[in-house]
Amino acid sequence: MPQKKPKKRADGRYCAVYRGKQFMSYDPDEALRLRDDYKYRCEHDIDEIRHIAVKDYVAEWLPLYKHGNVQLNTYNQYAGLFEKLNSVIGNINMSSVTPDDVARVWKQFSGQSKSQIKKAGYLYRRLFDSAMESGYCRRNPFKSESVVTPKGTEGSHRAIDDWERRLIETTPHRMQLAALVMLYAGLRRGELIALQYNHVHDDLFFVHQAVTFAGAQPETKGTKNEYSMRTVPVLAPLRPLFFDENNKPLKTFGYIISSADGKICTEAAWKRAWESYISALETALNGTEKRWYHRTREWKQSHPDEWNNYLTLKKTKPKQAEEYRLIGWRPVRIRPHDLRHSFCEWAITNGVGPKTLMKWMGHCDERMIMKIYDHVLSKREDAAVAMLNNAYANDMQSRKPASVIAL
Numbered sequence: 001m002p003q004k005k006p007k008k009r010a011d012g013r014y015c016a017v018y019r020g021k022q023f024m025s026y027d028p029d030e031a032l033r034l035r036d037d038y039k040y041r042c043e044h045d046i047d048e049i050r051h052i053a054v055k056d057y058v059a060e061w062l063p064l065y066k067h068g069n070v071q072l073n074t075y076n077q078y079a080g081l082f083e084k085l086n087s088v089i090g091n092i093n094m095s096s097v098t099p100d101d102v103a104r105v106w107k108q109f110s111g112q113s114k115s116q117i118k119k120a121g122y123l124y125r126r127l128f129d130s131a132m133e134s135g136y137c138r139r140n141p142f143k144s145e146s147v148v149t150p151k152g153t154e155g156s157h158r159a160i161d162d163w164e165r166r167l168i169e170t171t172p173h174r175m176q177l178a179a180l181v182m183l184y185a186g187l188r189r190g191e192l193i194a195l196q197y198n199h200v201h202d203d204l205f206f207v208h209q210a211v212t213f214a215g216a217q218p219e220t221k222g223t224k225n226e227y228s229m230r231t232v233p234v235l236a237p238l239r240p241l242f243f244d245e246n247n248k249p250l251k252t253f254g255y256i257i258s259s260a261d262g263k264i265c266t267e268a269a270w271k272r273a274w275e276s277y278i279s280a281l282e283t284a285l286n287g288t289e290k291r292w293y294h295r296t297r298e299w300k301q302s303h304p305d306e307w308n309n310y311l312t313l314k315k316t317k318p319k320q321a322e323e324y325r326l327i328g329w330r331p332v333r334i335r336p337h338d339l340r341h342s343f344c345e346w347a348i349t350n351g352v353g354p355k356t357l358m359k360w361m362g363h364c365d366e367r368m369i370m371k372i373y374d375h376v377l378s379k380r381e382d383a384a385v386a387m388l389n390n391a392y393a394n395d396m397q398s399r400k401p402a403s404v405i406a407l
Contacts (some may be wrong), residue, residue, distance in 0.1 A: 005167065006028050006032060008028075009024070013031075014031040016035035018038055036138065040139075047243075049136050050136050051093050052136055054085065055086040057127070058082045058085065058090075061127055061131075061132060062078060067345065068173075076320050084108050087108070089105060091103045095136060095140045097128075097137070099144040100146065102141045102142055103148045106147070109150050109287055117150055117151075121142065125140060128141065128143075153331065157337050157338055157341040159338070159342040160405070164334055165342075170284070173259065175276070175277035176277070178257040179334075181195070181238065181256060182233050182339035182343070183342055184238050184337040185343065185360075186339065186343035186344060188362075189336045189337070190210035191207050191362075192257065193254040193270065194255075196208075196255050197253055197254055200242050200249070203233060205232040205234060207231070207362065215367060218264050223225060230360070257270075259298070274336065281334070282332045283330075283334040293325065293329055294310075294327075295325075309324065344361055347360070354370065361365060
């Protein structure tokens with residue numbers, strides 16, 4: 001229930017009362033806050049509410065409660081989330097943060113993923129819970145019933161289409177092997193980068209390490225959790241890439257994907273290699289490199305009007321000119337995790353059970369698998385409806401039934 005507005009005095013100030021003590025201010029909300037702070041101190045036997053700005057308390061709290069308890073990359077993620085918090089309410093006292101301030105914080109998370117918002121909410125609630133215990137505030141504004149936490153977006157990963165699968169299988173590139181392993185073994189990017197040829201034997205991938213990029217250099221550590229330490233079968237599409245006809249390994253040392261010097265792949269090297277790979281896929285798909293698209297002599301001669309329009313736009317509106325030049329260009333928008341998602345959906349479609357797939361994917365429970373199961377079943381249902389509609393339509397057309405009289 002909203003609090004009753006304090007009484008306005010003749011001098012223009014508002015007065016709130018608790019146990020005979022008066023709290024006055026020209027701002028009615030401030031008068032209520034002063035009264036409620038005093039009430040809280042009385043109820044919790046606190047001499048006074050200690051004052052500290054949010055950003056200063058964050059600077060004390062984060063290293064004390066999180067440093068050493070989480071991986072470095074996770075700690076850096078927490079620090080990034082608190083930067084978002086500080087940019088909105090960092091200069092406000094912990095005791096003065098209101099639900100309206102919290103709403104402004106959540107505005108920054110528009111369009112963010114559901115998992116990111118969930119992680120931020122957990123951190124912010126923990127922060128203010130600790131502040132309450134230490135006497136810096138009397139309530140946790142992130143637990144206010146009047147604040148609506150944004151729902152966030154679902155993961156945007158998708159299963160690749162058949163034409164994208166064929167493109168990956170037929171386009172030579174130094175990243176091709178990495179893409180195929182993610183596509184037909186379901187490895188995460190960090191697991192793939194840590195994978196070496198001597199981890200592939202007895203028809204299995206032995207996944208027991210992963211690489212993170214928390215700092216400037218890649219860091220090799222254990223897998224995401226105990227369930228991620230696993231074995232994955234080397235399926236038929238990958239066998240010729242690792243074993244000869246006599247089942248002997250083609251290579252026994254080195255990383256599956258490495259930097260140019262043969263060492264473990266850095267994040268910058270991965271990004272450059274992946275961008276180069278996507279460019280190679282687009283070139284194979286469109287028959288030419290993007291920079292030469294629509295610039296051939298044949299195209300200029302056969303499309304003189306379009307070429308003149310392009311030259312006119314190029315003088316005054318170069319961005320529009322580039323878009324005009326690329327009409328008909330087919331882009332390739334494959335992300336590394338899309339390949340892992342594709343492996344999971346492909347396995348489900350071909351009858352692999354959730355328990356087995358959970359083991360291969362390295363999940364700790366079936367929730368992630370079942371979400372994809374539901375998605376696949378929904379697609380199957382849509383396909384079945386379309387198939388029956390086509391069958392009924394063809395049957396009715398061949399028999400040409402009489403008109404149906406509506407009852």
